[in-house]
Amino acid sequence: xxxxxxxxxxILRKPTRAVLTLLSVMVAFTLFxxxxxxxxxxxxxxxxxxxxxxxxxxxxxxxGVPVAVARQVAAIPGVKAVTALNFLPGYVxxxxxxxxxxxxxxxxxxxxxxxxxAPEQWNLVxxxxxxxxxxxxxxxxxxKKVGDTFTMxxxxxxxxxxxxxxxxxxxxxxxDIPQAGNGFIFGNYDYIDKAKPVADQGKVNxxxxxxxxxANASAVAARIDQAFANSAxxxxxxxxxxxRSGNDFGxxxxxxxxxxxxxxxxxxxxFLTGNGIAESVRERFAEFATLKTIGFTDRAVATMVVLExxxxxxxxxxxxxxxxxxxxxxxxxxMPPGFGIPLPTMSPMVMLWAALSALVVAAxxxxxxVLWLKRMDIATALSGRA
Amino acid sequence: xxxxxxxxxxxxxxxxxxRLWRSLVIVVGMACVIGVLxxxxxxxxxxxxxxxxxxxxxxxxxxxxxAQGEGNSNISRDKARLIMDAPxxxxxxDSSPLADAGINSGVPVIRVNGRPAYDTLRGFGPKGVMLxxxxxxxxxxxxxxxxxxxxxxxxxxxxxxxxxVGDKVILPDGEWPIVGSYTTGDLLDGQLIGxxxxxxxxxxxxxxxxxxxxxxxxxxxxxxxxALTTNPALAVDPYLQSEWYKKISEGFSTFFKVIAYGIxxxxxxxxxxxxxxxxxxxxxxxxxxxATLRAIGYDAFPVAVSVILEAIALAVAGAxxxxxxxxxxxxxxxxxxxxxxxxxxxxxxxxxxxILWAIGVALLGGLLPSVRAAxxxxxxxxxxx
Numbered sequence: 002x003x004x005x006x007x008x009x010x011x012i013l014r015k016p017t018r019a020v021l022t023l024l025s026v027m028v029a030f031t032l033f034x035x036x037x038x039x040x041x042x043x044x045x046x047x048x049x050x051x052x053x054x055x056x057x058x059x060x061x062x063x064x065g066v067p068v069a070v071a072r073q074v075a076a077i078p079g080v081k082a083v084t085a086l087n088f089l090p091g092y093v094x095x096x097x098x099x100x101x102x103x104x105x106x107x108x109x110x111x112x113x114x115x116x117x118x119a120p121e122q123w124n125l126v127x128x129x130x131x132x133x134x135x136x137x138x139x140x141x142x143x144x145k146k147v148g149d150t151f152t153m154x155x156x157x158x159x160x161x162x163x164x165x166x167x168x169x170x171x172x173x174x175x176x177d178i179p180q181a182g183n184g185f186i187f188g189n190y191d192y193i194d195k196a197k198p199v200a201d202q203g204k205v206n207x208x209x210x211x212x213x214x215x216a217n218a219s220a221v222a223a224r225i226d227q228a229f230a231n232s233a234x235x236x237x238x239x240x241x242x243x244x245r246s247g248n249d250f251g252x253x254x255x256x257x258x259x260x261x262x263x264x265x266x267x268x269x270x271x272f273l274t275g276n277g278i279a280e281s282v283r284e285r286f287a288e289f290a291t292l293k294t295i296g297f298t299d300r301a302v303a304t305m306v307v308l309e310x311x312x313x314x315x316x317x318x319x320x321x322x323x324x325x326x327x328x329x330x331x332x333x334x335x336m337p338p339g340f341g342i343p344l345p346t347m348s349p350m351v352m353l354w355a356a357l358s359a360l361v362v363a364a365x366x367x368x369x370x371v372l373w374l375k376r377m378d379i380a381t382a383l384s385g386r387a
Numbered sequence: 388x389x390x391x392x393x394x395x396x397x398x399x400x401x402x403x404x405x406r407l408w409r410s411l412v413i414v415v416g417m418a419c420v421i422g423v424l425x426x427x428x429x430x431x432x433x434x435x436x437x438x439x440x441x442x443x444x445x446x447x448x449x450x451x452x453x454a455q456g457e458g459n460s461n462i463s464r465d466k467a468r469l470i471m472d473a474p475x476x477x478x479x480x481d482s483s484p485l486a487d488a489g490i491n492s493g494v495p496v497i498r499v500n501g502r503p504a505y506d507t508l509r510g511f512g513p514k515g516v517m518l519x520x521x522x523x524x525x526x527x528x529x530x531x532x533x534x535x536x537x538x539x540x541x542x543x544x545x546x547x548x549x550x551x552v553g554d555k556v557i558l559p560d561g562e563w564p565i566v567g568s569y570t571t572g573d574l575l576d577g578q579l580i581g582x583x584x585x586x587x588x589x590x591x592x593x594x595x596x597x598x599x600x601x602x603x604x605x606x607x608x609x610x611x612x613x614a615l616t617t618n619p620a621l622a623v624d625p626y627l628q629s630e631w632y633k634k635i636s637e638g639f640s641t642f643f644k645v646i647a648y649g650i651x652x653x654x655x656x657x658x659x660x661x662x663x664x665x666x667x668x669x670x671x672x673x674x675x676x677x678a679t680l681r682a683i684g685y686d687a688f689p690v691a692v693s694v695i696l697e698a699i700a701l702a703v704a705g706a707x708x709x710x711x712x713x714x715x716x717x718x719x720x721x722x723x724x725x726x727x728x729x730x731x732x733x734x735x736x737x738x739x740x741x742i743l744w745a746i747g748v749a750l751l752g753g754l755l756p757s758v759r760a761a762x763x764x765x766x767x768x769x770x771x772x
Contacts, residue, residue, distance in 0.1 A: 018668070
């Protein structure tokens with residue numbers, strides 16, 4: 002702290018340069034925060050994935066499989082609970098506003114207990130067939146509050162009455178969870194099923210289940226694939242752990258991409274701060290010589306230079322990560338309809354990485370100038386010929 | 388005036404070496420921005436190119452009403468026959484309509500990184516090849532109609548395991564051997580193809596996914612479309628195949644572009660501050676020189692322009708370095724997203740975009756410093772040390 006006035010004076014010597022450097026660093030760390038924050042989200046999702054949950058769906062696509070498949074799955078050894086799901090894809094008002102609803106049966110509460118819908122909230126849905134539950138993110142996206150009507154148009158799912166609009170009543174709003182990065186809407190399977198033409202009734206798009214022991218999950222998944230392999234309804238089964246692992250987005254290695262981008266940002270800023278500090282030291286060579294003459298040690302001078310380099314880095318990193326947190330919340334509004342990526346989270350780990358990176362950038366920037374000062378010839382420097 | 392701009396700029400560029408490190412901030416900054424931007428856009432560009440190539444405007448594709456992809460379209464056998472009888476379809480040598488009902492299904496595969504994924508399995512009927520002059524066998528042989536055999540596109544093996552001639556693909560009724568490999572130069576290069584009817588039987592599909600037709604002439608689409616959309620028995624959407632691929636690629640291309648340009652803009656702002664910094668320093672370093680020029684009668688305007696020109700030259704140099712990086716690393720590299728397989732592309736258009744970005748950043752970053760350079764009172768600048 003003793004050096005603070007000196008450092009402050011050095012920085013204020015060129016206020017424009019100081020402010021611009023700070024802004025550059027801030028922007029680079031905004032990017033850093035968003036990128037590393039994205040990794041943090043992928044990690045959280047992978048960590049929060051339930052080890053005992055398994056998804057299975059028709060292996061070769063199509064319009065769904067008979068609901069009997071769910072019962073057959075339930076009978077497989079090692080399966081604890083099973084729920085059958087129907088998809089309702091569609092849009093709200095305009096095809097640009099793509100929406101997606103999961104229509105579930107009463108067993109959903111046991112298989113998706115971690116989705117935070119309370120038993121009494123489920124009861125509301127089972128009582129009112131058109132009832133739905135939304136997560137906050139979805140409720141905000143469609144500007145709905147409890148009690149509102151939610152109308153979805155679906156061209157994909159045919160109704161017996163020939164209409165293509167589905168009216169729902171929002172009965173409960175629950176918190177979002179990391180596994181469902183873009184929120185979720187649950188509706189009543191029975192309602193959609195009975196509204197379909199008779200030929201389409203009694204079908205499910207996906208069956209989700211719990212293994213009785215997380216350690217058995219992979220074995221149970223393999224057993225399900227095997228049980229249906231030669232049936233009329235071959236299934237594709239995958240554990241939630243596997244589905245959520247590997248930083249995978251459609252085959253893209255997310256960590257590699259975000260890491261590369263963050264690194265490019267750091268390199269850019271390293272060059273900038275390195276240049277800034279080198280220039281600042283070169284301009285003040287004579288001053289440093291004076292300091293050394295009146296008894297400042299090499300170490301003291303080095304500390305000053307490092308601190309001068311570190312100040313904009315650390316402050317810029319803090320501001321940048323803060324800005325990233327604000328921007329992350331705006332991302333859903335900027336995304337084109339029908340698409341979602343997990344939102345970056347500024348976890349303590351992200352902040353730690355940002356702080357570390359800021360210090361590394363500062364240290365690298367200061368390294369060469371510190372070396373110059375250590376080796377400088379005081380007499381030459383004082384004479385202004387250095 | 389032009390001569391003055393030239394002279395002042397020439398002096399600038401000659402003194403660049405003394406300001407080498409400072410100037411490199413702009414170059415390195417821009418290289419990072421453009422390197423990242425183009426690397427990301429190479430994915431979108433490559434994927435879009437593959438989609439657009441697949442869509443031949445001389446062909447039309449018919450899907451069921453409202454279908455968002457071939458996979459969720461459904462065309463019954465009766466409807467397929469009605470569609471093939473519609474006017475406007477080119478004739479095969481045997482004077483039957485040049486049209487083919489196809490199947491498009493996901494087939495579970497393992498990515499080269501070991502993760503589960505889906506690839507596209509297509510069915511070709513009797514006219515499947517005749518409809519696609521871009522289709523050529525590369526090795527092995529064509530599948531035989533009515534036989535449980537598949538052929539594979541040349542790029543599939545770059546992304547998925549077990550995609551070579553001789554490998555086997557598991558379908559519901561057993562293992563199907565891959566008997567040949569083909570190329571089309573488009574999206575189909577990442578896919579598998581079998582005989583439509585045999586594949587349908589295997590995956591227990593009662594209906595086709597789509598019907599592809601060769602149009603008799605570019606102008607016959609309107610009549611073809613009218614005949615299909617006015618037939619109450621049909622409920623189908625006909626598209627020019629080129630329009631269809633444009634439509635189904637819109638979602639992901641916007642998505643990736645928003646991300647790439649979003650990141651590009653953030654980095655660009657960072658580089659912009661760096662550019663300000665450098666140019667202010669450059670103006671300060673040349674204050675005397677500029678003042679001297681002004682004193683001997685040079686206008687303020689050429690001085691300002693010279694500052695901006697210097698910024699542009701540095702930024703464009705950086706952008707070209709960044710573009711070179713992206714091009715060396717990614718152009719022509721095998722890429723995939725979801726079940727699409729393609730080559731990443733850093734096209735001349737992208738490099739052009741990069742240069743425009745560089746000029747944009749330099750204009751913004753050079754403007755304020757140039758004004759300061761031009762406005763500084765001559766006497767004060769001359770006195771300054």
